[in-house]
Amino acid sequence: MSDSTAAWVATGVRAVIGAHTQAQDAGRTDDVVALYTPDAVLELPGTDPIEGHDALREAFKGWAPTQPQQHLVGNTVVTPTTDDGATAVSDVVFFQRGDTGWAVQVVGHYEDTFRHTDGTWLIQRRVTTYQA
Template sequence: MSPLTDAESQDRVVAVLSCERLIHQFAWHLDQGSPATEIAALFAEDGIWELPTHGLRSEGRAELARYFGSFSPQITSRRLCTNVMVDVLGPDEARGTSYFTTFRVDGPPTGDGPPPPPPVTQVGYYTDVFRRVEGEWRIARRTTTVTFAAPMPRTDANVTVGR
């Protein structure tokens, strides 16, 4: 295998950074309660998101937008994405993995300021396939694997929601 040219090396760096940004944008948009169409736009037109252990799968931007649009606006969450690794496989394809840690509280605001920090509710990892489409990197497939899960605390009652 011959060494990469400067242009090829630069293209790889741009690909890695673009894919890493998609990983972080996904978490940011979910945490901010962004419009579902913004989350779906991170995916290729035929993109897939799946959580096999829960039998969940959405394919295509319209279906992705419906799924992500079904989330309650009364969720307060923060996702931390770490151990991000992206491998460029070719000029238009890359694969990646990243860990996520989710802090989440369900329910309406209490009116007393922000809720106290919740415990960690999920820890897991994403396995991603990225594809460059018309010069822009998109998520072609995201598989979510939950390694640890705890009940979701609620702000409006002394109960938790199991997930």
Template sequence: MADASLDPLDRLTAERACERLIVEFVHELDLGEPGRVAALFTADGVWEWAEGDRRIEGRDGLRAYFGARPADRLSRRICTNILVTLTSASTATATRYFTTYRVDGHSGGMLPPRPPTQVGHYEDTFRKVDGRWLLSRRALFLAFGGPTENVGGAGGNL
């Protein structure tokens, strides 16, 4: 439930900070350094999957998990329908849809198009810590998912 007592400018600023975290997360995974996404979480942050027993806790665990991403993985995530709701002056929630295109074994160049590997949504919880908004929990919900294709060095130009 949204906190109606917040000043509209404070609300807008907080919502934008949370939206930016969502975008930074995707940017680091696809174009940056995956291990750096741990810095976007609170010290006790959690990443979990709604189905199964996959749960990563704490910045060190998150850094190790995301830092272990294969070096030859090529991915692009499309994020839409970001809806941030402030629940207090220092907490918020968000949902967003995502589509992930991903292959392993990429050695460079453009690849022919492939179907998405995953389609789903995230449910996020944010907390303001020392004046900075951070993710405290992210839960992943897949509607569609499949294995990551290994292209075995099938890069090249089209």
């Protein structure tokens, strides 16, 4: 894979991760779900996998913000795997603002699998782990 193709993949994948984070923090459920493939799987600790757009929509509606929140995602490493696939690993810190100000709620890690479909990079699988 050429350097320019690898850069194109990394740019597209990072754009999806950023769009997901901003849409989730703003409570724009449909925008979040649109970033996943129809057969996508979301894995979170302590729960059964969430599979497909309908289940994802229901889950993200349930997680809609009730107070200001911010996911900070960084240290993302993108690896192209095929002509239409890539993986990315990222660190995430989740903050919420309460009566006493902003506080860290969760520190974790995303392992994402992406597929390029119809000119768009989409999340096919996200595995989230939390740090103790």
